[in-house]
Amino acid sequence: MLYRLLQLYIGLSLYGISTAMFVRADLGTDPWNVFHLGLANLLSMNIGAVIILTGAVVLLLWIPLRQRPGFGTVSNVIMIGVAADAGLALIPSVEALVARSALLVSAIVVNAIATGMYIGAGFGAGPRDGLMTGINARTGWSVRNVRTAIEISVLLIGWSLGGTFGVGTVLYALTIGPLIQLCLPWFRQKPKKNSKPRAERVV
Template sequence: MVRRLIQLYVGLGLYGLSTAMFIRSDLGVDPWDVFHLGVALQLGVSIGTVIIVTGALVLLLWIPLRQLPGLGTISNVICIGLAADASMALIPDIASLPIRIALLVSGIVVNAIATGMYIGAGFGAGPRDGLMTGMHARFGWSIRVVRTAIEVSVLLIGCLLGGTFGVGTVLYALTIGPLIQLCLPWFRHKPRARALAEPERIV
């Protein structure tokens, strides 16, 4: 349990760090952060504040979908925003294009590792992922259709509000799925009974 909790909160912290890395690269952010940035610009508040408030509002949409949040869900709402603001304070604006490109690519890798860590800890889906799975379960729509519709919607709204869309947004969309698929098995929680039943591997 302790290991899983550490994995959960380290993963959420790294996710917030990756958000700051995307923003400081100034080459485009993931679709949800295009939305978060657009709202932050319009309201004059920090990106972390918008992430927290948006997560809480999305969580309210779980009620008609009959979804139940877990510890990981509530922690996701709070911790990612706090970590994003803390990381923004630590990472300065960068002028050098090669460094910005390196920051973007590193941010995508960190984001994939972070996602694998907090999902693999097994304490419940984040509010945005739970919205997707809840709509799938409630209405029978395919995950692909629901995920695409949500991502495109927040991306378009974010762009209209002034969020940063760029090559990084496209690169994230193309690479994050395969990277998460690669990282998730590293961190997926294995029940103790199953772990004891499996033979020890000798390397």
């Protein structure tokens, strides 16, 4: 249990740090962080605070969808935003394109490792993924279509608000799936012998 908690919080912290790396690279980020950056620009807030605020609002949308948050869900809402602001305080701005490109690639790799860690810990769905699975359960629409609709919506809204869309957004979309598939087996918790397998839930 203690090991799983440690894995969860390290994973969430690394996810927040990867967000800060995307921001410092300034070459584009994943759709949700395009949205977070755009909203942060509109509200003149730190991106960490916007991540927490967005997570809380998305969590409220679980109520009509009859989704139940887990311990990892609440931790996800708070920890990623806090870690993102801490990462921005520690990681300096970079100007050279080579350095920014290296930071972008590193951000994608760290993001994949972080995702594998907190999914593998198995403490419940994150607010954004829970929204996806909740809509799927209530409407019968495919997960693929629901996920695509959500990602495109937040991307377009974030971009219209001034969020950073660029080559990093495309590179993330093309590589994050295979990278998570590679990383997840490293961190998936195996059930103890003579015990029932624990149902895996996506964070």
